[in-house]
Amino acid sequence: MTANAASPNHLQLTRDGQLRHFLTLDGLGRELLTDILDTADSFIEVGERSIKKVPLLRGRTVVNLFFEASTRTRSTFELAAKRLSADVLNLDINTSATSKGESLSDTLLNLEAMASDMFVVRHAQSGAPHFIAQSVTPGVAIINAGDGRHAHPTQAMLDMLTIRQHKGGFEGLKVAIVGDILHSRVARSQIRALNELGAEQIRVIAPGTLLPRDVESLGCTVEYDMAKGMKDLDVVIMLRLQKERMEGALLPSEREFYRLYGLSQDKLALAHPECIVMHPGPINRGVEIESAVADGPQSVILNQVTNGIAIRMAVMSMAMGGQVAERQQKLNELSELNERGLA
Amino acid sequence: MSALLDVDQLMDKLEAGLRGLLNERGIESPVLIGIRTGGVWVADIIGKRLGIEEPFGELDISFYRDDFSRIGLNPKVTPSSLPFDTEGRDIILVDDVIMSGRTIRAAMNELFDYGRPASIILATLIDLGARELPIQPDVAGQSLTLGVQQRVKLRGPDPLRIELQETEQ
Numbered sequence: 001m002t003a004n005a006a007s008p009n010h011l012q013l014t015r016d017g018q019l020r021h022f023l024t025l026d027g028l029g030r031e032l033l034t035d036i037l038d039t040a041d042s043f044i045e046v047g048e049r050s051i052k053k054v055p056l057l058r059g060r061t062v063v064n065l066f067f068e069a070s071t072r073t074r075s076t077f078e079l080a081a082k083r084l085s086a087d088v089l090n091l092d093i094n095t096s097a098t099s100k101g102e103s104l105s106d107t108l109l110n111l112e113a114m115a116s117d118m119f120v121v122r123h124a125q126s127g128a129p130h131f132i133a134q135s136v137t138p139g140v141a142i143i144n145a146g147d148g149r150h151a152h153p154t155q156a157m158l159d160m161l162t163i164r165q166h167k168g169g170f171e172g173l174k175v176a177i178v179g180d181i182l183h184s185r186v187a188r189s190q191i192r193a194l195n196e197l198g199a200e201q202i203r204v205i206a207p208g209t210l211l212p213r214d215v216e217s218l219g220c221t222v223e224y225d226m227a228k229g230m231k232d233l234d235v236v237i238m239l240r241l242q243k244e245r246m247e248g249a250l251l252p253s254e255r256e257f258y259r260l261y262g263l264s265q266d267k268l269a270l271a272h273p274e275c276i277v278m279h280p281g282p283i284n285r286g287v288e289i290e291s292a293v294a295d296g297p298q299s300v301i302l303n304q305v306t307n308g309i310a311i312r313m314a315v316m317s318m319a320m321g322g323q324v325a326e327r328q329q330k331l332n333e334l335s336e337l338n339e340r341g342l343a
Numbered sequence: 344m345s346a347l348l349d350v351d352q353l354m355d356k357l358e359a360g361l362r363g364l365l366n367e368r369g370i371e372s373p374v375l376i377g378i379r380t381g382g383v384w385v386a387d388i389i390g391k392r393l394g395i396e397e398p399f400g401e402l403d404i405s406f407y408r409d410d411f412s413r414i415g416l417n418p419k420v421t422p423s424s425l426p427f428d429t430e431g432r433d434i435i436l437v438d439d440v441i442m443s444g445r446t447i448r449a450a451m452n453e454l455f456d457y458g459r460p461a462s463i464i465l466a467t468l469i470d471l472g473a474r475e476l477p478i479q480p481d482v483a484g485q486s487l488t489l490g491v492q493q494r495v496k497l498r499g500p501d502p503l504r505i506e507l508q509e510t511e512q
Contacts, residue, residue, distance in 0.1 A: 018415060042421060044422070045422035050456070053456065054406035054453075054456075056406055317406075317416050321411060321416035323415075324415055
């Protein structure tokens, strides 16, 4: 079992290379990432119908297990599951049994006893979804909805979908991620996805205090001067300043941060004229981004929200599909053994 | 592997059958919807033959298949595209081959999520029998009974041809 922990793909892919959990983008190849984007494209079309629902997860139960507050992510996961016809249970852990002393394992066992088929997990601890995926009953799919500083793979994929929609693809693209990289699980997943999908340049623009050590090893270049970093950009992704995660004095002041790293109209004018502006939300107007930019013609921030539903429908149905296909395969193998009198 | 059936002849029969049926039912402006992939090719040709100018729709039924719980999701799903409002329309639903009837059930389930059509006519180029559901085509180009090891496959789109394959069991 220790080998499994070292290789995320052993855990999140079936023998045939299909998704069965969705924990991290690490180790997922371009073909699978493209399949996720293509499947999401089909779900976007579903979202435009008069009845925005397909029967894929009919009769299955999805539990939103949020150990950390979230409005947008939780509600888009909920809507995604409902549009797949699943029954959805939202568990706000702060008001649940864990605060009465129940351990995570006991909470999970109880939920599994309710015949849950999928857990969507957000946790402040990096690696919590992996831990759950390792211990959960076979057949139950785990989707990472953000763990600690580690990863937020569905957010990164909805960003990739938004970029592909507006730019047609990734080849030759210059992309910058600006702001609080240090506390951002999104940035890590984005850099990973952009590299795998073939973007030409990935720049991170931030003050040294908001950069993780060794950030270049993720596959990006560092720029401290935003004016330089904005040059020729096709895509600029702003990150929220995560004040709640900051310990100690990482910033002189919000005003200073805005002056140096906030996206104003002046700074945006330095990028390619068709540069799109993205932000995972929630946005702090006047802290990372000027209102006129957030609401301006180059902003695709609300498209990101719409795309978030489609991406979540895609990974949920693909992971559930991988689980059921794997289970069927095992049943077939078993009955074959039975026929040969070996079981 | 050999070209077994003449596609043009089958199209002639399908066209004649559809003309008769539309006439009989007094349907003047039907719309065509093809089921991917083969049904779309057939819808394209039949639409031109019937002189239907409205562009045809394309259905990808992957999200409606009844075998999701056995084989999972088709990894190569593409978006359905219906370039018209189906509400109150007379629809000609087209597929290349009908066998079990499960594809048609899935297609009709999907269609009703777009609205309530006035009517649906089912047209298939080839009817292989072996039905598992009570669904029958209104018009078929040809009925065919295959041997256990035989498979039929429509190749296309240009030129469209039908192949009979012998599988090794």
